Amino acid sequence: MSVQTWTFIIVGITFALYIGIAIWARAGSTKEFYIAGGGVHPIANGMATAADWMSAASFISMAGLISFMGYDGSVYLMGWTGGYVLLALLLAPYLRKFGKFTVPDFIGDRYYSNFARTVAVACAIIVSFTYVAGQMRGVGVVFSRFLEVDINVGVGIGMAIVFFYAVLGGMKGITYTQVAQYCVLIFAFMVPAIFISIAMTGNVIPQFGFGGTATDGTYLLDKLDGLHTDLGFAEYTSGTKSMIDVFAITFALMVGTAGLPHVIVRFFTVPSVRDARKSAGWALIFIAILYTTAPAIAVFARVNMINTVSGKDYSEMPSWVTNWEKTGLLKWEDKNGDNRVQYYNDKNESFSNSVAAAKGWKGNELTIDRDIIVLANPEIANLPAWVIALVAAGGLAAALSTAAGLLLVISTAISHDLIKKQIKPDISEKGELLWARIGAVFAVLVAGYFGINPPGFVAATVALAFGLAAASFFPAIILGIFDKRMNKEGAIAGMVVGILLMLFYMMKYKLQMFGGGSSEDWWFGISPEGFGTVAMVVNLVISFAVSRMTPPPPEYVQEMVENIRVPRGAGAAIEH
């Protein structure tokens, strides 16, 4: 059977499964819609959190990114896992004890202020939208490559599926579909990785395989370092970013992860504080399976790729090269007219002027979009057609599960945090549920629009969503739990200054507004991706200073803080 037939079959089966689960898990109350009734088993919640968290970016792009960045790619590996330690130790148990529905709920109640709540709603919506557009785009890319439909039709199909189970099932539907999606995506990620590891190193476990020896007896990583130096790149295991920037980016990603509303809200769905702690641990185990495999795939793909193309005659290129050329994600241009593929680092001047010039190379001829590494990997390694189809289904599972989680945050922000808490407090349960569904419809449509017409800034800002979360939510929540003296004046000032500073830096250096600037002008040598760390520190300092100059929070708020610090009496999330 052809790859396309296999893809139709496997994607069809998984979609039928998601829809089946959605019908089985319809939500009847707001509590079920927002937090799945608060009765999700910690292991199931761990899986759902992992699927929620691992987006199209983790599944499709990350291994490719690492493959091109080498050691520098560690920022994503550590940054996107280390945040779970912060979540488990500093946030999840206390927010579960607090026992409401959303992050703006916590900010609004803890800082006894509707203004603080509104600021939190705005931050949640900004962060979630920048993130969700990228997911819809990922769905479109997978559809267009594997099912050969138009990218827009692909986005449309994705919207219809998410629409179905998010609007119908709310958090309950989403949670159980995410459990299924996790199984699909991890299976799809591991199967090719294990195949390739066996083929290249003889080791079944990819995590060990990439530290092993290749068929010629040299260590794979040494071989790759050698290939890199021969082509004018920095050694794979060393990288090129400055230490301060690597530190700042890693830290911003960690703190940002812990501050993302769609991740935090998952810990409201478990029955107890004890389960919230445990659930974070399970989530990280499920995530770590993919995250420790990704760097192995990166190395395998890099070695394979260089060996397949470098210096070879174009007529010898395998079929995956021409397949991906059609999508425009891989380009070859014969600059020196010798009909061979020269792939090297033409930005390295001394290399270009010596080695490359002596060989008659006239610039790098092959450009490869990093997003295709994971998707093309099974083809590069000559794996059977069903494995390729499986990877397509995995990519879709990753994108859909994250999109659904984000859409829920947006719909909850509208129905619960805006309508119920601010505009119309006497709204009935049924009315609120209706608004939640309307909010979900609205969010799906906007996300679909951005998926079809991606504005130029989306790609640039998805990574920055973490910076925004780090600069706004994280300090406000941490201080709300660990500093009893923190008051609304301090928290609001910190959040507003933090997110504005982050937005300013992002616009200045990413979008070239406010005079723009190049990497030489970065403050302290920190890139916009890492600037969330600075903005977070500024937020902390301002919150602290302002709170000490203004009156302490009222007695009942201080009691509330005392109360969330101990697990007893958590019970089910409070209905309201």
Place this chain on the structure above:
Amino acid sequence: MANKDLKQYWKTNLRYLAILLSIWFLVSYCFGIFFVDTLNNIRIGGFKLGFWFAQQGSIYVFVILIFVYVHLMNKLDEEYDVDEK
């Protein structure tokens, strides 16, 4: 529960956090970033140690840290009788 006990409970909790987060910082930032070049002189099989910590080791330690925390806190909750019944 008496206020004094509560203070003691919270203090112990903060001490656990300080210890666990120090380890968290050590394996990721110290081993994986600040001293990566030094550690890279040590090799385990095909891995340079610093590189291994940055792309593998730190993640394994993160998982262990969370489960140690879960265990410690469950014990502490029982000791101070603040666990959920």
